[in-house]
Amino acid sequence: AQSVSQHNHHVILSEAASLELGCNYSYGGTVNLFWYVQYPGQHLQLLLKYFSGDPLVKGIKGFEAEFIKSKFSFNLRKPSVQWSDTAEYFCAVNGYQGGKLIFGQGTELSVKP
Amino acid sequence: DTGVSQNPRHKITKRGQNVTFRCDPISEHNRLYWYRQTLGQGPEFLTYFQNEAQLEKSRLLSDRFSAERPKGSFSTLEIQRTEQGDSAMYLCASSLGRGQNTEAFFGQGTRLTVV
Numbered sequence: 001a002q003s004v005s006q007h008n009h010h011v012i013l014s015e016a017a018s019l020e021l022g023c024n025y026s027y028g029g030t031v032n033l034f035w036y037v038q039y040p041g042q043h044l045q046l047l048l049k050y051f052s053g054d055p056l057v058k059g060i061k062g063f064e065a066e067f068i069k070s071k072f073s074f075n076l077r078k079p080s081v082q083w084s085d086t087a088e089y090f091c092a093v094n095g096y097q098g099g100k101l102i103f104g105q106g107t108e109l110s111v112k113p
Numbered sequence: 114d115t116g117v118s119q120n121p122r123h124k125i126t127k128r129g130q131n132v133t134f135r136c137d138p139i140s141e142h143n144r145l146y147w148y149r150q151t152l153g154q155g156p157e158f159l160t161y162f163q164n165e166a167q168l169e170k171s172r173l174l175s176d177r178f179s180a181e182r183p184k185g186s187f188s189t190l191e192i193q194r195t196e197q198g199d200s201a202m203y204l205c206a207s208s209l210g211r212g213q214n215t216e217a218f219f220g221q222g223t224r225l226t227v228v
Binding site: 004009034036042043044045046049090092098099100101102103104105106 | 116117144146148153154155156157158161168169204206208210216217218219220221222
């Protein structure tokens, strides 16, 4: 079955701490991978995406993610978080030809100033 | 604003009533998706269109739910005989067609409360 699992439901960090959010997926075939972010009261926005090529992808606001095919993982990282990174983060996958996204359950990140 | 637009933003309805939501995608996008999101969960796929054709419908979607995209532009999602379990955020997204152009852009959603 197609699924996405995010390891942490709620992460609390202090400003300047490093962040890593785990994401594992189960999906047959070639995949596209995404991280979306939802700031309080706002719509889902794309943080970064992987389609092919370099498995280390860089997104907006200093975020990056690494696709490790052998581990079916696409973990999100940021070396130093800011209070403004407080949001909910969703990992998602779809097939190479696009189509519906399968989302993880989300990780709520709270950054203390 | 040229993003995905959803109306209304909020809807409160009594159990048993019918409701209809509208989504206006980004104009050049030929794919349009509906998702449902409940508290503490990620969005769940409901259905999607390529142009006016409904290509896939989730098994989660009961026969009380129907979606249309009559001219391949805006879409409507109707829920008949609403139940309390239908209370959720209904999200619309749009994207370009195939291959690597699969980044989906989301609207702000319609929050449905069934009382």
